[in-house]
Amino acid sequence: MAKVFITGATGQVGSHLAEYLAGSLKGRKEVGGSGKPRYDDPVGIPGLPGLESEKDILCLVRPRRRVTRKDTVERISEKASVPVASVPVGSVPVGIPSGRGVALLEKLGVKIITGDLSDRDLLFEVLRKVDYVFHLAANVYVYSSFDDMYRANVEGTKNLLDAFVASKGRLFVHTSSIIVYDTSKKAFKLCGSRERAVKTFGNIGAEKIFDFREDCPWGPVERGKDIPYAVTKRLGERLVLKYAAQYAERYGAGYGGLGRQNAKQGKTGQKLFVITRLGPVVGSRDRQMIPALVESMRVPLPRLVGGGRTRISLTAPKDVARAQVFLALKLLKGEISSGEVFNIANEMVSFRELFSFVAEYYERKPPSFSIPRWIFRLVKPLLKFARRFVPHNMFIQTFFSPSALEYLEKSYSYNSDKLRSLGFRFAVPIRESVLEGLRELDPEKKMLLK
Numbered sequence: 001m002a003k004v005f006i007t008g009a010t011g012q013v014g015s016h017l018a019e020y021l022a023g024s025l026k027g028r029k030e031v032g033g034s035g036k037p038r039y040d041d042p043v044g045i046p047g048l049p050g051l052e053s054e055k056d057i058l059c060l061v062r063p064r065r066r067v068t069r070k071d072t073v074e075r076i077s078e079k080a081s082v083p084v085a086s087v088p089v090g091s092v093p094v095g096i097p098s099g100r101g102v103a104l105l106e107k108l109g110v111k112i113i114t115g116d117l118s119d120r121d122l123l124f125e126v127l128r129k130v131d132y133v134f135h136l137a138a139n140v141y142v143y144s145s146f147d148d149m150y151r152a153n154v155e156g157t158k159n160l161l162d163a164f165v166a167s168k169g170r171l172f173v174h175t176s177s178i179i180v181y182d183t184s185k186k187a188f189k190l191c192g193s194r195e196r197a198v199k200t201f202g203n204i205g206a207e208k209i210f211d212f213r214e215d216c217p218w219g220p221v222e223r224g225k226d227i228p229y230a231v232t233k234r235l236g237e238r239l240v241l242k243y244a245a246q247y248a249e250r251y252g253a254g255y256g257g258l259g260r261q262n263a264k265q266g267k268t269g270q271k272l273f274v275i276t277r278l279g280p281v282v283g284s285r286d287r288q289m290i291p292a293l294v295e296s297m298r299v300p301l302p303r304l305v306g307g308g309r310t311r312i313s314l315t316a317p318k319d320v321a322r323a324q325v326f327l328a329l330k331l332l333k334g335e336i337s338s339g340e341v342f343n344i345a346n347e348m349v350s351f352r353e354l355f356s357f358v359a360e361y362y363e364r365k366p367p368s369f370s371i372p373r374w375i376f377r378l379v380k381p382l383l384k385f386a387r388r389f390v391p392h393n394m395f396i397q398t399f400f401s402p403s404a405l406e407y408l409e410k411s412y413s414y415n416s417d418k419l420r421s422l423g424f425r426f427a428v429p430i431r432e433s434v435l436e437g438l439r440e441l442d443p444e445k446k447m448l449l450k
């Protein structure tokens, strides 16, 4: 019998992982006994070995704390003049767990562990009996200070790593982000290309495409040199790489070296790590992108830049869960080494397509009015500046954030060839994922009427 511990299980991605693992058990039960899991998966990824019951899936859920009126979703909604339903749950100040997330976990029947990443004693205690750790919790809240983000994304990760290495646990799956990559001009020389001549007015020349592979350089790791989220996610991943390297030195990087026997027995101290870098995730339980897309349809501003042709690799949350379980199994089988890094990102989708999915849902015409890129470049500094004055406007915070402004100008591919080369196949098309997210967010299609 084995146990898995998931952090961030009330979040968008973590809740899909919990659901996926619970689903794998259901599949097993349906075929009965020791029969092969008839897991609802198009490429037949089985669940984790040894999990027998939903109670073997332990999910960290933050305690509810008393909140002042100032903290509530209603306040953000009021300030931003948007309906409560459109306020992304992630924009609720840190410390308030998502009610929807907890309800889903309760429905799944998994074991809820109440606590926070800052609670070292709790993590040490819980991990004593855990075999696999999936670390998804992070402060992704755009309005957080550097210190708040550092506490969750770096110190929280360190607490969990320390508890993991002190436990009998074998496997640590870390959730990092493509935000670690350097998007500067210097990096473009190594990881960029110019492709596809674009002929529209304002787009003369070739499209700039960043093609981030796992070996592309990182952006800065110093406070103040980049947005807090990017810096703290880099520092968090760096810690995991450090722990992985220490164990690889001691035991070999997986089954291939000295570690083979140790890891198989799971008792002599070998620890296996895999690092996953997620591209933007869009779809069900989306706390940010889908609400922001709908919001943007409500404002009378041009939504497209340069014809909306720039593209970005997006992934459905269920595919992230599938990929993380797939990599965990590969590592346990010794088919990849401990400490390896994998991008997880699916289809490249243009902004024009993204808006057309939203328009399709609301049975409207997709936006067509676009501003040329050279005008956008002129107003970009103003947009960045304006963002400071409307900290609670979700649309402005999301679409005028430094990374989003970059996305409007260049195409970003988060190259997942390494993952695909192992046989992984993405299963959920982005259009379907966006429509699912919209159905959940606004089932009665009322948000665009207000």
Ligand SMILES: NC(=O)c1ccc[n+]([C@@H]2O[C@H](COP(=O)([O-])OP(=O)(O)OC[C@H]3O[C@@H](n4cnc5c(N)ncnc54)[C@H](OP(=O)(O)O)[C@@H]3O)[C@@H](O)[C@H]2O)c1
Pocket: 007, 008, 009, 010, 011, 012, 013, 014, 060, 061, 062, 090, 094, 095, 096, 097, 098, 101, 115, 116, 117, 118, 135, 136, 137, 138, 139, 140, 151, 152, 156, 175, 176, 177, 178, 233, 277, 278, 279, 280, 281, 282, 287
């Ligand atoms: N979604 C994306 O587009 C994307 C892209 C790249 C990487 N990622 C990474 O994927 C992971 C999951 O992201 P997500 O989109 O699912 O985020 P999310 O929906 O905001 O969920 C974050 C989760 O972390 C929990 N959490 C935050 N601070 C915590 C703390 N101090 N202690 C314990 N739990 C804490 C939250 O709990 P509450 O429910 O209580 O707030 C929530 O369960 C993160 O590591 C993120 O950096 C996401």
